[in-house]
Amino acid sequence: MKKTILFLLAVTLNTLLFAQHYTPTDNKSSVNFAIKNFGMLVNGTFTGLSGDIQFNPSELGKATFNVSVDAASVNTGNGSRDSHLKKDDYFDVAKHPKISFVSTKVTTSNKAGILFIFGNLTIKGVTRTVSFPFTATPVQDGMFFAGSCKLNRRDFGVGSNSLVLSDKLTLNLAVFAKKN
Numbered sequence: 001m002k003k004t005i006l007f008l009l010a011v012t013l014n015t016l017l018f019a020q021h022y023t024p025t026d027n028k029s030s031v032n033f034a035i036k037n038f039g040m041l042v043n044g045t046f047t048g049l050s051g052d053i054q055f056n057p058s059e060l061g062k063a064t065f066n067v068s069v070d071a072a073s074v075n076t077g078n079g080s081r082d083s084h085l086k087k088d089d090y091f092d093v094a095k096h097p098k099i100s101f102v103s104t105k106v107t108t109s110n111k112a113g114i115l116f117i118f119g120n121l122t123i124k125g126v127t128r129t130v131s132f133p134f135t136a137t138p139v140q141d142g143m144f145f146a147g148s149c150k151l152n153r154r155d156f157g158v159g160s161n162s163l164v165l166s167d168k169l170t171l172n173l174a175v176f177a178k179k180n
Helices: 002-018 079-085
Strands: 021-024 030-037 040-046 050-054 064-070 098-108 115-123 126-139 142-152 165-179
Touching: none
Parallel strands: none
Antiparallel strands: 021 050, 021 165, 030 040, 030 165, 050 064, 064 098, 098 115, 115 126, 126 142, 142 165
8 A cells, every 4th residue: 555655646746846738828827018109108918828838947958839829819908009900001810810939949048047938929920030038937736937028010010110109019928827
């Protein structure tokens, strides 16, 4: 009986220590952006977060992130603006319903607790390589990932040249991923 209990304990401990497969949850996560429009900061969100994450802090070389959000979920708190952002000159959600990110590499950084992710971000059918620092914090039933990066909206064909809308925006990610 003692051997059976020890075996079950060892299997459970091994599963807890080396579990790597996570699913991002939309309801406990946030994907936010901030951009200047007419000199004022406009904040917005995306929902519909889904995907697959393979992550073990001891084996960063095997880490993969394949996640997306629903482009049509864009919400700036202004219905008229949100409707315009869904049209073809901005996100063209009819043709490009998802904004996606697929990692290519995860590395350590020179700061304790900070990791670096590299990957391909696709918006409106245009894919660009991006990289940014992030943290990975174990939490009950999963992992919490947080990071931020700067993007140029015009690199992705989002909007046109504008004197009132900034080209640069900040994307902030706070993702809870449930352990599978």
